[in-house]
Amino acid sequence: MNDRFPASVEANGRERIVRFDRCERVVHWVMALDVLVVIATGLILYLPALEERVGRRLLVENVHTVAGLGCVVPLAAALVLPAGRMVRADLVRIARVRPAEWRWFDRTTRIRVDLDKFNPGQKLAAVLIGSGLVVLAGTGIMLRFPGPFRLSLREGATFVHDWFAAGVSALVLGHIVMALAHPRALVAMVRGTTTRGWARQHASAWLAELDSDGELHSGVPCAAGELQAGAGAPGPTPGAPGA
Amino acid sequence: MGETAAPGASSKPIGRRVFFGVIGLGGLGVVFGSWLQSIESTLLSVFSRSGGIAGVLPGSDRFRIYSVTYSLPVIADSSYRLTVGGLAARTMELTLDELRAMPPTALVKDFQCVTGWRVPDVHWRGVRLSHLLDLVGPDRRATAVEFTSYDGTYTESLTLDQARRYDVIVAYEMLGAPISAAHGGPVRLYVAPMYGYKSAKWLRSINLVRHARPGYWEQNGYAIDAWIGRSNGRTDRPVD
Numbered sequence: 370m371n372d373r374f375p376a377s378v379e380a381n382g383r384e385r386i387v388r389f390d391r392c393e394r395v396v397h398w399v400m401a402l403d404v405l406v407v408i409a410t411g412l413i414l415y416l417p418a419l420e421e422r423v424g425r426r427l428l429v430e431n432v433h434t435v436a437g438l439g440c441v442v443p444l445a446a447a448l449v450l451p452a453g454r455m456v457r458a459d460l461v462r463i464a465r466v467r468p469a470e471w472r473w474f475d476r477t478t479r480i481r482v483d484l485d486k487f488n489p490g491q492k493l494a495a496v497l498i499g500s501g502l503v504v505l506a507g508t509g510i511m512l513r514f515p516g517p518f519r520l521s522l523r524e525g526a527t528f529v530h531d532w533f534a535a536g537v538s539a540l541v542l543g544h545i546v547m548a549l550a551h552p553r554a555l556v557a558m559v560r561g562t563t564t565r566g567w568a569r570q571h572a573s574a575w576l577a578e579l580d581s582d583g584e585l586h587s588g589v590p591c592a593a594g595e596l597q598a599g600a601g602a603p604g605p606t607p608g609a610p611g612a
Numbered sequence: 613m614g615e616t617a618a619p620g621a622s623s624k625p626i627g628r629r630v631f632f633g634v635i636g637l638g639g640l641g642v643v644f645g646s647w648l649q650s651i652e653s654t655l656l657s658v659f660s661r662s663g664g665i666a667g668v669l670p671g672s673d674r675f676r677i678y679s680v681t682y683s684l685p686v687i688a689d690s691s692y693r694l695t696v697g698g699l700a701a702r703t704m705e706l707t708l709d710e711l712r713a714m715p716p717t718a719l720v721k722d723f724q725c726v727t728g729w730r731v732p733d734v735h736w737r738g739v740r741l742s743h744l745l746d747l748v749g750p751d752r753r754a755t756a757v758e759f760t761s762y763d764g765t766y767t768e769s770l771t772l773d774q775a776r777r778y779d780v781i782v783a784y785e786m787l788g789a790p791i792s793a794a795h796g797g798p799v800r801l802y803v804a805p806m807y808g809y810k811s812a813k814w815l816r817s818i819n820l821v822r823h824a825r826p827g828y829w830e831q832n833g834y835a836i837d838a839w840i841g842r843s844n845g846r847t848d849r850p851v852d
Binding site: 415416417420421424425426428459463464465466468492493495496499500501503504507510511515516519520521522523524525526528529531532533536550562592 | 623624625626627629630631633634635637638641642643644645646648649668670672675676677678679680681682683684726727728731792794832833834844845846
């Protein structure tokens with residue numbers, strides 16, 4: 370399978386590095402809008418002041434449920450469609466953290482770490498939000514269709530749903546704050562590209578990958594078998610076609 | 613050159629482990645959540661009484677507004693009517709003013725919901741249900757009372773013995789003021805010793821019947837005789 374994408378494009382005569390292709394950006398923004406609807410309706414269902422003012426509880430519940438379950442649709446589409454190559458590659462990237470990357474969490478050693486396309490904090494946040502959404506969806510289904518579940522499980526589901534909603538909402542808020550505080554990263558998710566200077570400063574290991582054979586690898590160094598084993602097999606020879 | 617951090621050699625699938633770890637935590641939370649929540653409620657009540665942040669934490673003891681229909685009924689005081697009848701000598705249609713003119717009963721009780729939250733020391737004022745039943749004169753065949761709501765969907769019931777208790781009232785005041793639409797006003801049922809779902813909101817009619825049919829939540833698996841602390845598999849402190 371050929372997992373290459375153009376690493377850089379010319380725009381106004383200046384080289385720009387492709388960070389997010391169109392599919393990944395669409396997935397991101399559709400999910401972002403969806404999650405905001407879920408959070409907004411969730412707040413209406415939860416806060417007493419909003420509960421009373423808005424009423425229409427069943428309608429709000431239905432919007433909340435449909436939006437909540439709909440979150441998975443863009444991601445699922447990207448996972449199966451050919452256009453979702455970069456999304457899949459980035460999910461692999463997010464799931465793996467090298468021992469060297471861990472040192473990023475210690476601010477005194479951060480300066481010496483060559484970073485991947487996403488820094489370890491971003492990887493952790495992504496995994497926490499993703500798994501949090503899965504738990505919310507599962508408990509949400511139990512709350513919306515409580516019939517098969519005995520009372521103590523319904524209460525447990527409510528407890529978990531409430532706390533995870535608070536946690537995931539806090540992470541999403543943090544994500545938005547970070548995006549606003551790092552405009553060049555935000556622009557990359559809008560336009561898809563970033564500058565070589567940004568990459569050198571914030572994602573030097575990723576940049577090295579791009580430069581090593583002039584093309585952007587999928588992030589999967591070998592066949593899928595290597596990933597399953599988690600072993601440290603060496604990657605393909607730089608420049609080898611169809612790796 | 614710093615240490616390279618590109619994925620590949622010797623990277624660990626930390627992401628996958630955290631991902632499934634969080635899901636596992638969620639699963640444990642579902643199984644043990646009801647127990648955890650009771651601990652949390654106790655802790656919260658020690659530190660503060662439903663004010664500020666503690667008031668909106670999950671598991672805190674404050675009112676939640678539930679409705680089983682798309683919108684909350686809003687009924688003007690002047691147009692409100694309560695029908696009392698069924699297997700009885702007569703049928704009455706009461707206005708809010710007529711209810712207020714009857715001998716009032718005040719109760720100060722904890723309000724306990726079956727989903728776990730409990731609001732302490734809620735002040736209620738209304739007319740004893742037994743008084744209204746006496747006014748219409750129950751038939752000898754009547755053993756139960758059914759209730760309907762202005763939301764067009766909710767129903768509830770009590771046995772005649774339960775209905776005649778001193779702490780079952782048709783309420784028109786709550787927390788010192790007329791009952792708001794959100795809390796089921798202008799008039800709702802209040803059954804103090806039972807879980808909140810028995811206290812039907814936007815009360816429309818009271819009907820004496822031979823046998824009560826299970827109400828809205830009973831049809832969804834909740835207990836008919838919803839005594840606090842002795843039903844629905846719960847062990848809350850009873851409200852006496």
